[in-house]
Amino acid sequence: MKAPRSLRAREGLIFERSSPGRIGYQLPALAVPPVDPRATLPAGLLRGEIDGMPEVSEVDVVRHFTRMSKWNYSVDEGLYPLGSCTMKYNPRINEELARLAGLAQLHPLQPEDQVQGALALMWELEQALIAVTGMARVTLQPAAGAHGELTGMLMIRKALAERGEHRRVVLIPDSAHGTNPASAVFAGFEVVEVASTSAGTLDLATIARHLESGEVAALMATVPNTLGVFEPEIVKVAAMLHERGAFLYMDGANLNAFVGLAYPGKMGADALHINLHKTFSTPHGGGGPGAGPVAVSEALVPYLPVPMVEKAGERFTLATDRPKTIGKVRGFYGNFGMLLRALVYIRSLGRDGLRHMAEGAVLNANYIRKRLEADYHLQYTGASLHEVVFDDSYQAAAGVKNVDIAKRLLDYGFHPPTMSFPLIVHGALMIEPTESDGVDELDAFVSAMREIAREAREEPDLVKGAPYGTPVRRLDEVRAARQPVVRWQAGKA
C-alpha cells in the first residue's frame, strides 16, 4: 500500500506548514473606528500575537486536513464492528437538515416566541423517545451516555433524599462499562461490584443479599448485557429493587438490539439513557459530540433537570418551575444539533423501519457468530442479540492475543472489534456489526477473521507484527505514556 505511506510521509502538523506572511482568511475592512486596545483596556491585561500560531493559506488548510482524513478508517468506508458502539450508517439527510437556516444558528437565549420551531422539535423528539421506550418522560439535556448516567443517578439520589433516605450504595455488575461506576461515584455514591453468574448474567442471589442492608440506592444494568445477551431475570430484578425502595438504572447503550420489539418501561427501568450517537445514527465524529437523553419512569419525573419543553395548546415553553428538579447538568438545553439529527432518523425509518433496524442488527450479529464460532472461542454461549463476544484463547496457544488479531484485521481493511471489554472475558473481541451491512460485507469480514485464525496457527509472528499496510505501523503506547508529549512546541523536533 504505497500511496498512503507517501502521503503520510509528506504531511506534518499544521504548525509545521506555517510560512510567514501566508493568510487563510479575510475579514471585511473595518467600518467602525479602529480602537487601540491600550486606550480601552489595562495594558497589563493585553497580549500581542500568539507565538507558534500558524500562518497558512486556505489551500494549505484544505490540503492538510484532506490528507489527514485519508489516514482514517470510517463507517462510510466499511464495516466497523466495534462492540457496544453501534457504528451504523450516518445518513446524509440528517446533516443537510441540521444545517438549515432557521435551525443551525438559533441562539438559545432568544425569547420563546422566536424559537417555537426548535421547541416543537425537542417536544417531538421527546414524544418519539417515549414511543420507543415506553417510559414516562425524557430529558434531552445530557450530552453523552455517561452524562446521562450521571443525570439519572442524581435523580435517584434526589428521589431518595426526598424520602429522607441517604442510601450510599450502587450495585454494578462486573461486566459493566467503566462509565457506570465512574458516573455513580460522581453522583456521590459508593460502588459495590456484583460478580456475574457463570452465564454472564445478573446474579439474583447476590443482589438479594446486598439489598438486605437497606443501603442500596440502585442497580445499574445494561440490557442486553455487555455480552449481547438479554438479561433473563430483568423484570424480577426490577421487582426486587422496587420492593426495597431501590431503583433500576438501565444503561441504554445496547438499545439497538430491541427497538420496536421490547420496552425498557416494561422491564421496570426507572431511568434509562439513550445514546443517540449509537441507536439513532447521529455521527460519532471521531469522539463525539453525541447526546444521551434520559427516559424516566413516573417515580423520577419530578426530579428531571430544568428546563423541560412543555406544550400548552399549540405553544411550546421552556418550563423551569419544577420544584424538585436536580437542576441543570449542562449549559442551555441539550445538544440540539444531535437531537435534530436523531429525529430526522426516526422519521426516516418510521415504526416498521425501527423494528427492522433491530431485527437486522440481531440477524447480522448471529450470522457472524455462526460463521466464526469454529475459529474463535466463545466463553458465554447464551443467545446473542446484537453483539457477540469472542475471545483469543484458541490463538493464545501460539502467543497471539486479541490485540494482535485486531492489528492484523487492519491489514485486511476492516476496523477491529472492541477489545478487552467486558472485563469478565479475558482477551475479549466484541463484535457488533449493526444492521447497516449486507451479507457481502459480513462475508468479507468473516473471511478475513478466518484467514487471521489460520495465520495465528501457521504464522503467528506475522500476526504479532501487524499491521503492515496502514498509514502507520503499530504505535509505541508505552513511550507515549512514559514521556508524554501532548502539544507541539516551536523549536522542538
Next chain:
Amino acid sequence: MAQPTDRMYTKTHEWVQVAGTEATVGITQYAQEQLGDVVFVELPPAGKQATRGGVLGNIESVKAVSEVFAPLAGEVVAANGELETHPELVNQDPYGKGWLVRLKASGAPADLMDAAAYERFLAEEGAH
C-alpha cells in the same frame, strides 16, 4: 521461576525485605509480567503512615492500574525516586533497582509466605 529467598511475599504479589526496623517493599516478577510495561509509579511521600493491607501506591501500565498494598504498618521513610524517570526499572529489576518504598515498621507483618510457599501459591493460581 525461583523466587529470591532473602525476602517474604504477599498474596497480592508484593515482596518485603526486613532489615532491623526497616522494611523494603516491591512487587514480584509475576506482578510486573502481568502488568506489562510500567509507565508510571505513584508512591507515597516520606512521613506518610501506612496501615497493614492499606494502599501504599499505584503502578500503571498503558492499559491497567494496580494498587500496591503495604505488607505491614509503618511510616514511609523513602520512596524510590528513580522510578519517576525510569519506571521501567520495575519491569527490568523488580527485586533490586525496582524497589518501591522503604518503611519504618511500626507493626508486625501477617499472612506472609516464604519463597517456596509463594512459588506454590503461584502454581495454584494457575497460569491464566
Next chain:
Amino acid sequence: MHRYLAGEDDRRRMLAAIGCASVDELFASIPAAVRCGELPLAPARSEEEVRREFWALAGRNIAPECTASFLGAGVYRHTTPAVADALLQRGEFFTAYTPYQPEVSQGTLQAIFEFQTFVCQLSGMEVANASLYDGATAVVEAVLMAHRIQPDRPRVVVAGSLHPDYRAVLETYCRPQGLTVVAVPWADDGGVDAAALVAALDSRACCLVVQSPNVLGVVEDLPALGEAARRAGALAIQAVAEATSLGLLAPGGAFGYDVVCGEAQAFGLPAAFGGPHLGFFATRQAHMRQLPGRLVGETADADGARGYVLTLATREQHIRRARATSNICTNHGLMALAATIVLSLLGRKGVREVALASHATAEYLKAGIRARGSGRRARLAFPDTPTYDEFLVLHDDADGLLARLKDELILGGVSTSRLGGGLPRGFLVAATEHNTREECDRLLDALRRLA
C-alpha cells in the same frame, strides 16, 4: 425494506446459514412480558417528506442571520470560513469513531493533537485535553480536579459574575460531592469585589473560579485575583465563555493560574440552539495526571515514523472505573476538529484581528450609547470599566424594548431576566466582527427612538 438496511435476499441467506426460519426466532430470549406492540409512530417517510417537516419547523423560528443580531451571554456569532464545514463533512472525519485503533485513526488523532496545541497557545498553559462538552461542564471538571488535588478543602469560591448556567451546573455537581459553592458579589464597577473575595478565600477553599470577561462583559483583574487565590492556598481557575477574547487579552496561564477552561464555540461554531458546543480545558504539567478527559500524545511507530495515540488512559473511566478523574467517555471531538480548522485558517494574525475587530465594534456601540447621556432609560451599566465585546445596558423593561427591536429585525441583546443569577435589569449586548457598521447604526438609531 429500507435504504439504510440490508435487503430481503440478505436476510434469507443469513437466516438459512444460521438455521432459523424467521428473525423472530432470534428474539426468543426476550420474554413476552416486556414485548411492545407496533410502535406508536408514523411509518417511514421519504427524504422529501422529512425535508418538508423540518423546513416547516425551521420556518417557525426567527433565524438570527436574517436580522441584525447582538446576542451573546455564552454563545457568540463570529465568522465561519466556508472551508470549515466543507472539511467537516468528509465522512472520514465525521463517521469515524474515537481513535482507539490509532493505526487507522491518525487523521483524528493528529487533529486532536493540533487542537490541544491551539488550546495551550490560547490559554498560556502546558497541557490541554481533547475537549469536554461545554463551558459549564468544563468549569465543573476544573473544580472537581481542584478538589481531588486538595481533598481536605471543601469550599469552592466563585465570582458571582460567573455565567449563571455555569454556576447552576456547578451546584448540581458539587452537592453530591459535599462541596459548598460560595459566590462573591461584584463591585459597583462590575468586577469582583476584592475585599469580599479575600474574606471568602479561607483555608477551606480548594479553588477560586473567576470568569473573564465575566457574564456582565467586564474584564477582570486576573493577576490580582490569581494572587489572592494563591495566598489562600487555593487553585486559581479562569473560566472563559467568549474564547476569541484570548486573541487580545492575556490568559490565566500568563498569571500563574492552575486551570484555564471554558467554551470555545465562539471560534466559528454554530450556535445550534445551545449545543453541541465545545468545552476546553488546559492546566499545568504538574496536574497532568489529574486531567479529566481524553489526551492525545506523540509517539513513534515500529518503523520510527511519528504518530499519535490516546495516552495516560489510566486516568479514564474505562480503566480506572470508579476512581477515574472523570466519567466522560464520548466528548466533542468533531467540534474540536471544527475549531482546529477555523484556528488554522485564522492563524496568528487572524486570531488577533478577529478580537480587535470585535472589540472595536463593541466599543463603537458603547460610544454611541454613552453619547446619548446617562440619564436615558437605556444606559451603560459600567461605563468606565473595560469590556471586550460584550456589555450590559441597564433598562427597566428590557423584554419590552427587545420585542420592539425584534419587530425592526434587530435582536438587540439578551435580557438578563433570561439568565437568572441576580443580574441587574437590562440586556447584554454582544458585538463581533460579524456585525457590520450598518447593523450597529441601526441598533443605535432604534435605541434612540425606542429605549
